[in-house]
Amino acid sequence: MMIEALLREFEQEVKGTRMLLQAVPEKDIDYKPSPISWTMGELAQHIATIYHWYVGTLSKDVYDLAADRLERGKPGDIEATLDFFERNVEKAREALNATTEDSLEDMWTMKVGDRTVLGPSPRGIVARSFLYNHLYHHRGEMIVYLRATGNRVPGLYGPTYEEISGQ
Known part of the structure; x- marks a missing residue:
């Protein structure tokens, strides 16, 4: 029963995460709200990385992040991050x-x-x-980054303010 619920939520939320990552503009990829924050590109890459962690979380009793080698590409390349995301989604779905x-x-x-x-x-x-919750936390951060840079935010759970108000 729980697996079925996790799978349904996974498939629904993958769509929202994809829309959010596709909304990241190259022009703002280096934006960061504070000196200790990630850049928008680094945050996007972290969001894509969470899907990689499904395999280690669901198939291993002890998951050692230090032993996990990832080929992420450069955080300033949103297309590489989107490709990384799609590959990780497939592995997460299998797990x-x-x-x-x-x-x-x-x-x-x-x-x-x-x-x-x-x-x-x-x-x-x-x-x-x-x-799941870790992913949602970072997606919320990305929404703040997008809003702070004047970019449109996709409606993850229904229409956005802009869509409702016609702006």
């Missing part, structure tokens, strides 16, 4: 489809080398927090 209800109860841990950074926690809880 979700291979997951069982019972495996969601298995304990899961994230490490960076020898250091434990998350868990141990039940895999189902991790899927909700580390994958």
Whole structure:
């Protein structure tokens, strides 16, 4: 039952994430709201990377980020990030489809080398927090970046203010 719900939400939210990443303009790719913030391109790349983490989260009991090598491309290249996103979505979908209800109860841990950074926690809880909610958090940030640079924001959950007001 939970797997079915996760799959439905995944497919719905992939569409919104795709629209959001497609809204990132090259002209503002280096924008960042503060000195310690990511650039818009780095944030877009991080959003695309979260989909890569589905495989390690759903198929491994201990996921070591330090051992995970990714070919992301340059954060200033939104087309490379979109391609990275699409590849990761396919892998994430495969991992979700291979997951069982019972495996969601298995304990899961994230490490960076020898250091434990998350868990141990039940895999189902991790899927909700580390994958889904984490993604939504960063999509919200991207909406702020787009608005701050005067760009249109896609309606992820219905029409935007601009669409309703005709602006």
